[in-house]
Amino acid sequence: MNKENKLIPGLPSGFEDRWNKTLILKKRLLKVIESNFIKYGFDPLETPSFEIAENIGSFLAEDDSNPMSDVFSFNDGEKNITLRYDLSSPLARFVAQNNQELPSIYKRYAIQNVFRNEKSGNARFREFTQADCDIVGKVNPAQANAELCNLVASTLIECGLKKDQFTINVSNRKIVQGLIEDLKIEKEKQIKVMRAIDKLDKPGFGLKGVEELLRKERKDRSGAITKGANLSDDQASKILSFLRIKDLKELKENFKNPLTQEGIKELEELFEVLNFGNYSDQVKTNFTIVRGLAYYDGFCIETNLNFKTTNNEGKEIDIGSVCSGGQYNKLISRFKGVDIPGTGVSIGVDRLLFAMSQINQVQLDDQKPVIVCVMDEKYLKNYYEILEVLRKNNINSEIFLDSKKNLGKQLTYANKRGCPIAVICGENEFKDNKITLKNLLGIKGEDNQITFSKENLVNEIKKFI
């Protein structure tokens, strides 16, 4: 045993193999999501995994500390290229590049994996699937954004969530921007303030946590210290009183900044259109939704699940938003010669999967194959004939692939595999033109076998599956 030379199988952290039930559920979700996107009038788009680094990197958050650290970047000998970090930036590039060919309002969906080079955990992976819908072009924002809300709600319901199991939180960044303007908060602090506001709904934060972040510093459960924004008492208390407001009318009366008022008006218009549809109950205003700072500049949306999720040790964890997005007016105009606004949402399919796989609400059609046992190698041809009949009739089926193994072994295999039925035929059956079926899911100890004449094969099997 020279084990020094042997490889140890493993994956880089944050990457996951997926198989069995989870994968089947994922495929099911993807199918539902895609057909719902199509139903809402979106066209498919697929872009390569790699983009030219500048096209993705130039609008990363203007955060001093880690500019490009979250993207996987490579040099192909000529250029720096990066794995796509999301689906919006490839879309922006694509639209800028193919502007002439596209309709004036371009609705596209993309369901692809994205890559993030960051710490994993809590249903956060370094490669994960996003299902993204965007509307690009000059549109009535209220209509476009309402369409997105409806799309999210109906998709999640189609995926198997109940109406009360999720909440779509919407806001408009102009509201918070106006507030920050009013309070004359210095530019350097604005990012921190917005991020602090965004954390209100995070478990373990609440008003107290946000206040600490607005002022000097916050010490978390592990003892690590996060520096705060160092606001004045007046600034901090104004923001805190803003955070207490849940009602659009109350906000409208108390915060008169023009930009804030504009944001409020846009939200009102959104709800007006939402009321024409079926999902307005699922959508709630939440003025603390601020989201990423790089380019959102109006409507923003975040969808949270209303039930708890646990990790495989049974510990309750917060998986965050399963679906988020917003309006971006400058994302595409970064490119030469185009100035087109857009708005979109992205479903975090793997997070949704993580949550859905814990609530057993979805009926899965995971039909394991019928197994044709090879009892006597002499009759191999006959076994393949049976197999052919089954497959012609769309019955998932397989033949046991090692004809040297005895029947007991074959059944052990079939049992572990979860096969519902075994076809067991030997000399006796073939002589009389009969077939024997064994119901592998039957009660132990009972006689689970039937023998019948060959022509009835398909009908008999269909009684069981």
Added chain:
RNA sequence: GCCCGGGUGGUGUAAUGGUUAGCACGGAAGUUUGUGGAACUUUAAGUUUGAGUUCGACUCUCAGCCCGGGUACCA
């Protein structure tokens, strides 16, 4: 990135400075060449890595690696 905790066969665990690292499940082979999900027998497979302390390290110390959690960031 930062903070905290943890790493013993594939999985779950025992041994806490001292013989050959024990047990269970799972795997493989057999008892059983026409009957699985039971039993029995056999078998393969493990101390995360490196340095240090020690007569002696799975056990103690330091560092790396990996895993988990918190936090930060998240288009």
